[in-house]
Amino acid sequence: YVHFSQSPKCLSVDGTAKLTDAVIQQIEYSSRSELEPARQLLRRLRRRDIYTMVFEAPLLPGTDLTSVDITSQHLVGTYATLRTEGPAVAIPNADPQPTFDHLPEQLDPSTIIIQFLTLDYGKGEQNPVNFVHFFTDSHSVDSYTIDRKEVSMLAPSIFIDKHIRVYSCSSDPSVCTAISIASIYYLQRFLRTLPSALPDSTNYPHLPHSFHTRFSTPKRPRGG
Structure with missing residues (x-):
């Protein structure tokens, strides 16, 4: 280019x-x-030899997380601490906690890419319908806007969707697993929705089956 x-x-x-x-x-x-x-x-x-997404989580309103708070160096340091000292805080819904057998001794920051993804309707956090002008017929020259209550009682109150994604430039499953574990441990302090964003076999097929089992969300008992 x-x-x-x-x-x-x-x-x-x-x-x-x-x-x-x-x-x-x-x-x-x-x-x-x-x-x-x-x-x-x-x-x-x-060849479809693209980067592997190893972690993704939604950022709820009020989540104070920016690109300054998480970098590849943060994840590398977190992984190094986990390897030497073990986790200081257990991961929710992970019982037993994951081990680091058959994983790399250290991570290379150049293999980690962190992306903040923002999806909206073109008006950021504002309601896009407020910017739409309507006409009574094809001959009208005067336009008007519609009040939120006149649109629908099911209209959303949030018009922007933010996500954080972590990618691995390496296709090595052990490296992908290591980056994913480091992301979970590091980001659990920021993300309230972390348990629902844990890896599963559908979204993260590169992770071993034992990892999915350890991180699976426990089933809720049926009400009697």
Whole structure:
């Protein structure tokens, strides 16, 4: 992208219009050494050799968690502490607590990617319906807005969804497991919804079966 954006073609409107999806083929068939990282990335995408998501949790309103509070170094340090001293606080619903057998001795921060994902309706935390103007018919020139109570009594009160995701650049199952454990231990101090966000065999197939069993949420007894 940097290579082609610095091209003279991008300095003119006509040149920019010619910069289409064909740029992908140009990168793949190019022999330029500076485009080798881009070629490797495209090969990985075609092979579906993408990063593995090892942890995900919703951020409820009022959750004070930013990119400053969690970095790859935080997770590396947490994992190192767990390996040497053991967990200071038990993970909820994990009985027995997970062990570190067959896991790496340490983690590489360059293999950890932390993403804060925000989904909304284009207006952030504001109600998008408040910005929609309606007309009585196709000939009207005067518009009006609809009050929240006139829309529906089932209208939501929160219009933004925030999640935190942790990815592993390594496809090694032991590394993915180690990063996932470190994420859970570190983030349980911030996230009130952590028990419901623990790994399961559907969302995290890279984790061993014993890990899913230890972290499974206990079933509620049926009422009599």
